Amino acid sequence: MxxxxxxxxxxxxxxxxxxxxxxxxxxxxxxxxxxxxxxxxxxxxxxxxxxxxxxxxxxxxxxxxxxxxxxxxxxxxxxxxxxxxxxxxxxxxxxxxxxxxxxxxxxxxxxxxxxxxxxxxxxxxxxxxxxxxxxxxxxxxxxxxxxxxxxxxxxxxxxxxxxxxxxxxxxxxxxxxxxxxxxxxxxxxxxxxxxxxDITQADLHRRVPQPASTDEIAQLASTMNDMLARLESSSTRQQRFVADASHEMRSPLASSRAVLEVAALHPGSVDDLVAAIGDSLIDHQRLETLVSDLLMLARLDGSQTAIRRVATDVEALTRTVIERRIEPAVEFAGVGPAIVLADGPQLDRVLTNLLDNAARHRRSRTAVAVTAARPTVEITVDDDGPGIAEADRQRVFEPFTRLDAARTADQGTGLGLAIVAEIVGDLGGRVRVDDSPLGGARLVVSLPSS
Structure with missing residues (x-):
């Protein structure tokens, strides 16, 4: 009242x-x-x-x-x-x-x-x-x-x-x-x-009455409604995120529990127990990767990472990341030094996630290019996989989004591109999906050059 x-x-x-x-x-x-x-x-x-x-x-x-x-x-x-x-x-x-x-x-x-x-x-x-x-x-x-x-x-x-x-x-x-x-x-x-x-967490869909005038009070009402819309959207995303995280974490836990329970009831030979333990460790590895990615999303905060930004050569860092990859046929084209202000480990994570995504969906080829044209530096990752439909090109950057054709147990956590989008946005850049000349998907990261 x-x-x-x-x-x-x-x-x-x-x-x-x-x-x-x-x-x-x-x-x-x-x-x-x-x-x-x-x-x-x-x-x-x-x-x-x-x-x-x-x-x-x-x-x-x-x-x-x-x-x-x-x-x-x-x-x-x-x-x-x-x-x-x-x-x-x-x-x-x-x-x-x-x-x-x-x-x-x-x-x-x-x-x-x-x-x-x-x-x-x-x-x-x-x-x-x-x-x-x-x-x-x-x-x-x-x-x-x-x-x-x-x-x-x-x-x-x-x-x-x-x-x-x-x-x-x-x-x-x-x-x-x-x-x-x-x-x-x-x-x-x-x-x-x-x-x-009267608005509570459950009533974020409600809006305040907006006067027909154009004075400061009408602007206040409009601002309040915009804020409520953002809160509603944030709450919806948070609820969906929690539900998806619970589902993603439940799957490896349930799988590991089932393997261990079967091994406990029917131990069989030592080889059977070792195989059961190995299957359980695979599920625990998936769970550990998922928790690591969740913590990464939670830690991403521009106000904290801005103080760690230094001049970073994107071309040299990309070459280093590619050299430690195990998949074959990763092509690279660079144009010499391409400097941006960034947190090196986070930019490394961006490149790693982009290459992981390409590796999961390609048939045989991955092509990476770094171009510098002021005021931006662009990182392009192409693959020759099935590509991404235009209707899904924004959705793939949301947490736990994995396209229906890719929903298999070994296709990652669904957080890789979401982490890319968060880090790139924190650096003042943007990421988009295009058609690749290789026939698959092209992911383009644009960062402000230094």
């Missing part, structure tokens, strides 16, 4: 990452936007106060500066006029008898501003103070104009309050949407997991 997604599941991790990223972006955006809005609103009030100060300067220059200070459009503005000594000489009604709002004293023609909270007005709002100095009738007058930031602060507070509930709500919405979308996207993975969890 598939476990429910936990804290470490892809769905949970993706949801947390998406929600965290969105929340971080929203908080940064909220802080930036709030700061920008605050700056713009305060700037607007600063500009308004500066315009008011310039208007008061204009009134002063006309000599019509009222006291208390009031002018068209700004009857209730918070404004003061100071002389060059900093004494308040005029002010709006809401600043009557109040000291100067600020210590700002800019140069003539300049403007300066600051934000204060302790302005002596009826409310406790923050104010932006703009100061400007102008020369009027030979005296330097400084005008201080104050503008309330209550509206700006209220707007920023409202905006920030909206962010305080809006950001968590939007983050939760993104988290929920992400979780649903990820769950939907990973649903095929759950189906694959359930199917694989």
């Amino acid at each position: 598939r476990r429910a997604p936990g804290r470490g599941s892809v769905r949970t991790q993706t949801t947390l990452v998406a929600a965290g990223v969105v929340a971080l972006v929203l908080v940064i955006s909220a802080v930036g936007l709030t700061g920008l809005v605050r700056h713009r609103l305060v700037d607007a009030e600063r500009v308004a106060a500066r315009v008011r100060a310039d208007d008061v300067v204009a009134l002063a220059r006309t000599g019509r500066l009222p006291n208390p200070l009031a002018y068209p459009g700004e009857e209730s503005g918070a404004t003061q006029v100071l002389d060059s000594k900093g004494t308040v000489i005029d002010a709006t009604g809401n600043l009557e008898d109040e000291p100067a709002l600020s210590e700002l004293r800019p140069d003539v023609g300049d403007h300066e501003s600051e934000i204060l909270t302790d302005v002596p007005l009826e409310d406790d709002d923050r104010y932006v103070i703009v100061a400007t100095t102008a020369e009027v009738s030979g005296d330097n007058l400084t005008v201080l104009a104050a503008a309330s930031l209550e509206s700006a602060d209220d707007t920023v507070e409202t905006l920030w309050s909206t962010f305080l509930w809006g950001i968590p709500l939007l983050t939760l919405l993104v988290a929920g949407t992400t979780r649903l979308l990820v769950a939907r996207a990973l649903r095929p993975v759950g189906a694959i997991t359930d199917e694989v969890a």
